[in-house]
Amino acid sequence: MRVVIAEDSALLREGLVQLITMVGHEVVAAVADAPSLERAVAEHEPDVAVTDVRMPPDHSDDGLRAALRLTRSHPGTGILVLSQYVVRGAAAELLESADSGVGYLLKDRVGDVDELIDALERVASRGTVIDPEVVRRLLGRQRNRSVLDRLSPREREVLDLMAQGRSNAAIAQALVLSEAAVAKNISGIFTKLDLPVASQDNRRVLAVLAYLGQ
The missing domain is CATH 1.10.10.10 (Winged helix-like DNA-binding domain superfamily/Winged helix DNA-binding domain)
Structure with missing residues (x-):
């Protein structure tokens, strides 16, 4: 599995690189901002792109918006959002529109390395990884x-x-x-x-x- 990582925290970014490579997968690029994420995916065509929500250049929902654009420009690349932030509109659009694998996890709910790697592999296989609690917080809705x-x-x-x-x-x-x-x-x-x-x-x-x- 080939992975691109977008995370503006250098410490977390390097930690993710080490964890993913430790189990035998390849990190083809690790970047710190949303424009670099899109360029890296265009260059490497990875199986999965992992992105935070808030990152440079605007420190708003740049990462999530970049992920949404990637579902259209590179539909063969799975998207795993790994963040502590919640942005309702863009997140719902991402989950509903992705043709390839898609996932959304909150950093503080990822219990261990195995859980993260399992999520990556499911997204790479065109699966969906959505924690029910995460989606409730994303959408802020009650059950119909x-x-x-x-x-x-x-x-x-x-x-x-x-x-x-x-x-x-x-x-x-x-x-x-x-x-x-x-x-x-x-x-x-x-x-x-x-x-x-x-x-x-x-x-x-x-x-x-x-x-x-x-």
Whole structure:
């Protein structure tokens, strides 16, 4: 896996480089500002770009905005936002529009190295890593119970695990189901939440957002 890191804290940036390379992945660039992030992705075409939200030049949501632009200019690169900050509008747009893998984790909720590496690998494999608590804080929304009431208890269990970023195989293992049964439940979730097939939308992410907000 080839990774680009964008983090304006030199200490944290070097720490991330060491952690990622320690487990055998390659950090092809480590930069300190949003414009450099976009240039590095254009040059190296990494599997994943890791970015903070607030960084130079404006120390606002430059990193998140750069990540959003990268989902359009380099759709094959997964995006993992690793930050202590929350920016609602841009974050929701990122989660809903990314065609490749996408993740959003808060720094103080990453428990250990294995959790971080697992998130990177899932995003690199076009998966989604969204901590339910993180999304609640990002969107500041309450659950839409009128919509969720359409779901069966089993579908609610499946959707809860989807919100934790679990793959179909992991959900099947957790609920002691076949993967075919999990896929059937997910199809039912999409139907009941009015999420038709659309090439421009990630229905799995939209289902999780419906679960966590309205």
